[in-house]
Amino acid sequence: MSHPAGPPVDQLTELEAAGELERLARLMAHHDQLYYSKDAPEISDAEYDELKARNQAIEARFPHLIRPDSPSLKVGAAPSEAFSQVTHARPMLSLDNVFSDEDVVDFVAGVRRFLGLGPDAELVFTAEPKIDGLSMSLRYEKGRLVTGATRGDGTTGENVTANIRTINEIPQVLPAGAPDVVEVRGEVYMAKAAFLDLNARMAERGGKVFANPRNAAAGSLRQLDPKVTASRPLRFFAYAWGEMTSIPAGTQYDVVEAFKSWGFQVNPLMARCVSTDDLLAHYHEIETLRGSLDYDIDGVVYKVDRLDLQERLGFRSRTPRWATAHKFPAQQATTVLTAIDIQVGRTGALTPVARLEPVTVGGVVVTNATLHNEDYIKGIGNSGEPIREGRDIRVGDTVIVQRAGDVIPQIVDVVLDKRPADAVAYVFPDRCPICGSHAVREEGEAKHRCTGGLVCSAQQQERLRHFVSRNALDIEGLGDKQIAFFFEADDDAMRIRTPADIFTLEARQEASQLSKLKNREGWGETSVGNLFAAIRARKAPALSRFIFGLGIRHVGETNAKRLARHYTSWSAFEAGARAAVPPVSKGDKGNDAWAELVGIEGIGSVVAEAVVDFFAEEHNIEVLTALLAEVIPQDEEAIVASGSPVAGKTVVFTGSLEKMTRDEAKATAERLGAKVSGSVSKKTDLVVAGPGAGSKLAKATEFGIEVIDEDAWLELVRGA
């Protein structure tokens, strides 16, 4: 198993424990968000469960340090705001976990103790597979399905009723005799085969693929458009309930039987067990069947069968006392890592992938495992802590591979004894393997990114979509479908790979005698004409839209506007960005062009660096040159606050200011329509110099530029 960071729990001081609990709360909240809200986890469930176990162990030793935001008190994650919310009539909780046979013995003994039952008193449990999907509460009133809600944070879930109605296995109406109000709860899931099928289809279309059937089910259900959900083969097992106006039976088993009679699917592997041995026997039987089931399961759930006993046992803060999940162990195997390849995602993120000697892990042949990022390979975790006790991963290493409930295998450890003498530490590439552009890793980021967005075939389609999107060039008639069509066209006259190609399309069509587009299905004379007109209408875009459309990292609409307003013309922007040299070492300030760029109100060094990186990439320049031969971005009106004494002037602040901060001074100047620069040149109109002003003051004097002090500046702008 991988080693959750940090010293052993029994050696922690109180201070360290508090710090560790804070770190875990933050880290787990991050993973909860990815897992529950984005349906895209970054770590395996086994790794997550280790963090959880560590958190619990520390809390058990230092109960007074339990935080209000402790992961041990939370269920799931807050519902997404994209959906309306449903408050559950009864909370939807989680389940406690056990991992070993001894834990099961303890669980049963605990239940007996709580109920005051002697060792010989009868106590029946149900045992059934723990389905790896997402929990769902279906509310029926007077026999009709009225609401479908996700678990959310246990109290409030997401209203997904419209999506639920597209699932065939979920009855819309219940037969006569069903309770007046009943919330049937269970698991929405996707069968393994359907999941593989879906991923294959998504990959073909260049879409994102899901990590595992659970994520696929959650992602398919939590769609804003029910039509998308309808196209995904979701299924449902009923195994629990919330509010119910009359309970059809006195035991867990019989209520589930009632669900079956109402038309729900219930799991055929549910059994009644009368002893711990019985439970364990059923567990091991289900474990052997696991590989042959057509859906993923990650354990076996035990529940006290009699409902009156369930009632007496009640709940802890986030789990019932009358049930537990006996999880399957993570499945591991040892193999040799033969190579590390780099994959480039649609947004340019570089992900290292380990190529492995094929090995069977839990019945599945594994040949690849994700390595996440540079730090992960080096043995450094997300918050800088050592993982695998700091052991790095090298080509040639013997590694331990793990699959845990999910499909993407992980490398959890390296067997150092078996490391070949000539194995060298892995050096992360600084070039994109797809297009050869520079790959940069920004401060605070784990991933490297390819800077060749416009030329990188891994990213091109995504970039084209962005370029024509509503807030960028806004070209009507070029939706995702059309972009995909033109991108994949095998005919030169029809192909669009870079933004410039959009604008040459019409000419290329005319040159090709057949006017191929018009003969294509779905492209009538008029729609082709409309498309060309829409493209022609965008040959002179606003500068800010054009800059935004380039998809420079961190340059969203707001920053694009800031850049456009500051430089006012494309040529000034390009010249400024290409001339800028960021600081190379601490203390260094970079050159003047850099100072001007980072000096723009709202543009920090992260954005500035992304801009510089973009223009430093030769490939991008090639694409831009071609594009600028077709379109002419319109100069942006400088914001001239007319009437202000400094409107339109270029101002430089130097020396120390005493009555205002540098930022304040700059903000005021810009509000009044001045351009603030970090360096003095012949174009400078005014220098505001405080005590200690040095070379800039000297330069100003040399150029004969007006110099005033701070007080005079304040006087000048007062009331303006």
Ligand SMILES: NC(=O)c1ccc[n+]([C@@H]2O[C@H](COP(=O)([O-])OP(=O)(O)OC[C@H]3O[C@@H](n4cnc5c(N)ncnc54)[C@H](O)[C@@H]3O)[C@@H](O)[C@H]2O)c1
């Ligand atoms: N990889 C990550 O980043 C990440 C992040 C958060 C959570 N997780 C994983 O999610 C799980 C924790 O989530 P959780 O709080 O939902 O707990 P859980 O999934 O372990 O158990 C509770 C859930 O089990 C489900 N369930 C399936 N079959 C059931 C049955 N027959 N009877 C009753 N319940 C059944 C229910 O939906 C219930 O809500 C862990 O496996 C954890 O590893 C992973």
Ligand SMILES: [Zn+2]
């Ligand atoms: Zn690339």
